[in-house]
Amino acid sequence: MRIRNTTQVWGSAAKSLHWLMALGIVGAMTLGLVMVNLPMSALKFELYAIHKSLGMTLLVLAALRISWRWMNPVPALPDSVPPHEQRLAGWAHRVFYVLLFAMPISGYVINSAANFPLNVFGVVQVPNLVPESERITDAATWVHGSLFWLFAGLIVVHVAGALRHHFIFKDGILRRMLPTRSSKET
DSSP states (O other): OOSSOOSSSOOHHHHHHHHHHHHHHHHHHHHHHHHHTSOSSHHHHHHHHHHHHHHHHHHHHHHHHHHHHHHSOOOOOOTTSOHHHHHHHHHHHHHHHHHHHHHHHHHHHHHHHTTOOEEETTTEEEOOSSOOOHHHHHHHHHHHHHHHHHHHHHHHHHHHHHHIIIIIIOOSTTTTTSSSOOTTOO
8 A cells, every 4th residue: 555645545644644533533522521521530630631632642643644635645536526515525624624723722722721731641741822811711611612513513524424425325435545455556
């Protein structure tokens, strides 16, 4: 399997980043939902630490992913996909890229404004981004929560679209991103 993309297929690097980030995003979102509903406890603080570490890791992966995308061709959608769906897919992917940065940055702002330490997996100490401020914490918390629901909705639409193409149209769209060798690769 080739590492780089071509105009016809996604390379293994793009596929790996896609699925690694998908797992990380679902994990961070699940942790976020669980931790905010827990009573104050050592477990809650531990889940927050993992959530924040995942968020910072995903921010780095997002930068790597967008860099990789800029340096590689983007495989064209098949001609069987109507133009309006191609435009919608393009816009959905743009929104995904904005969210890949906005979610962890808004979380980082919350953490900084609340003046909590941010230590990524106990290895890297990250300095605060903004000064301590209850007003900034509240605003960033609202933004982070709102982006969560936008992200969750977009993920549902993305997965539904992929499954629609796979099971109804049988056009190979989903298989193009699966971590297996494509029949078009040589």
